[in-house]
Amino acid sequence: MTDLVTEVRAMLGPKRWLCARVPCYLPALDLLGLDLKALVAAGLDMVNASSHYFTTQQHDLAAIRKMTLGATLYFELCHTLWKGDKVQAGYDVFPFRRATPEHLQTSAHLAYARGADGISLFNFAYYRQHGQGDGRGQFGEPPFPAVKELRDPQALAQKSQHWFLAPGWRSPGAKPLPLPRKMEPGKPAKFTLDLAPPTGGWQGVAKLRIQADRSLTGQTWTASLDGTILEPTQDVSEPYPVPYPSMLAKSDELRAWLVPAPLLCPGKNSVEVTATADEVTSVLFVDLAVRG
Numbered sequence: 001m002t003d004l005v006t007e008v009r010a011m012l013g014p015k016r017w018l019c020a021r022v023p024c025y026l027p028a029l030d031l032l033g034l035d036l037k038a039l040v041a042a043g044l045d046m047v048n049a050s051s052h053y054f055t056t057q058q059h060d061l062a063a064i065r066k067m068t069l070g071a072t073l074y075f076e077l078c079h080t081l082w083k084g085d086k087v088q089a090g091y092d093v094f095p096f097r098r099a100t101p102e103h104l105q106t107s108a109h110l111a112y113a114r115g116a117d118g119i120s121l122f123n124f125a126y127y128r129q130h131g132q133g134d135g136r137g138q139f140g141e142p143p144f145p146a147v148k149e150l151r152d153p154q155a156l157a158q159k160s161q162h163w164f165l166a167p168g169w170r171s172p173g174a175k176p177l178p179l180p181r182k183m184e185p186g187k188p189a190k191f192t193l194d195l196a197p198p199t200g201g202w203q204g205v206a207k208l209r210i211q212a213d214r215s216l217t218g219q220t221w222t223a224s225l226d227g228t229i230l231e232p233t234q235d236v237s238e239p240y241p242v243p244y245p246s247m248l249a250k251s252d253e254l255r256a257w258l259v260p261a262p263l264l265c266p267g268k269n270s271v272e273v274t275a276t277a278d279e280v281t282s283v284l285f286v287d288l289a290v291r292g
Contacts, residue, residue, distance in 0.1 A: 002038045009043030019046035024059035024075070028173030036067035044068075048120050050076040052171035054083075055099045057107050057163060057194060058178065065115030074118045075111035077104055077150070079126045079142070081166040082285075084247050092131030097285075098244035101146030102162035109156040113196035119150040127244065137246020157199045160292040162240060165191055166285055180213065180282040183275045191271045191286050195264060202261035202290055207239055209256045210273055211249040211285035219277035221255045226270050230257035239289030249285070259288065 009018055022034055029036065036047065047068045049061055055078045065073055080096040081103065087093050099107075108119045127142040149155045167179045181189050208223060208230065223230045236254035271288075275281055 001033045002035060002042050005039050005044055006042040017045045018043055019048060020044055021048040021050050021076070022064075023171065023173065024049040024051050024056070024061060024064065025173065026060045026063055028171065029064075031173035036064065040068055040071045044071055046072040046074065048074045048076055049116075050122065051078075051169060053123065053169040054078050054080055054166070055103060055107055056081075056166070056168050057110055058165065058168070059114075061111055061114040061116060072117045073115060074120045075108070075116040076120045076122050077107055078122045079124050081164065082168055082247075087133040087135045090132050093133045093136070094131075095136040095246050096126075097166065097247040098127060098137070100162065100240060100242055100244070101143045102160060102240045102289075103164065104143065104146055105149060105156050105159045106161045106163060108150045109153070109159070109161070109198075110194065110196045112153040112156065121147065121150075138244055140244055143243065154199075158292060159198065160240070161198060161288075161290045163193050163195060163288040163290075164286065165193065179286070180284050183212075183273075183281045183283060185278055185280070186274065186276055188272045188274045189283065191273070193269045193271060193286075193288060195266060195269055195288075197264070197266050198290075198292060202264045204261055204291060206259040206261060206264065206288055206290040207233065207235070207256055208259050208271065208288050209236060209254055209286070210283050212253050212255075213282040213284055214279075215250070215252045216255060216277075216281070217252050219275060219279075219281075221276070222274045223255075223257045224272045225259055225263050226265070227272075228263055230259055232256065233258050239287075239291070261290070264290070 082097050084095040124142045129139040165178050168177050233256050236256045
């Protein structure tokens with residue numbers, strides 16, 4: 001692959017930018033034979049780090065930044081966080097959990113904090129009606145007002161934040177995805193959120209939620225953040241407006257806890273969730289909302 005980049009660089013000459021779209025996970029780079037440091041030395045001008053098809057906040061961008069010194073580094077965002085089961089046989093028949101403005105802005109804020117120079121967009125036309133089948137959620141225009149701010153790290157650092165863990169896209173060589181996670185009764189499950197603070201630090205009280213694959217009525221769940229037990233709340237509502245209501249959980253499939261801002265720290269935050277029910281349940285989605 002390094003030889004290929006060397007040949008293409010020679011064909012293009014010195015005045016044309018040479019860019020490569022690469023995985024945002026280190027194991028996937030190795031699987032594809034991509035030595036980013038060598039590729040940059042061979043003449044790669046720009047690296048576009050991608051999770052393949054979905055927006056994610058779980059990546060190795062900080063390590064990729066170190067490998068690509070001397071080149072411009074972009075991070076790719078997509079129209080969706082994860083997809084559901086097919087609604088019928090065929091192609092393009094999936095429902096999607098579409099990315100909201102807060103998902104996109106928070107993901108871009110994290111990317112800049114981990115060393116990205118800019119943001120790229122992929123499949124953004126798919127906010128609009130496409131594919132086949134009913135029951136795929138409400139379509140609409142891409143969130144253009146939010147997109148305009150993705151180029152401005154200072155503006156993003158002042159926004160309300162919406163952190164999340166989602167099943168994502170299972171591309172070859174990607175990290176083992178944290179979700180879905182089968183919950184064994186009484187056994188804690190750990191999730192890691194990589195957080196970047198806003199300008200002036202986090203303020204107030206955040207809300208942590210988990211979404212399960214079935215009703216949690218009658219079940220008791222507990223949660224902690226870096227070892228501190230969190231206070232449960234009955235407010236399991238969406239923290240921000242959702243322009244594209246697809247694959248949202250029913251209220252009885254959600255649990256939520258309050259997180260005082262002083263508990264949050266830059267970098268890795270460890271969330272531990274325990275279900276005391278006798279039934280085996282899977283966690284499908286985890287999010288943390290911090291209003292600006």
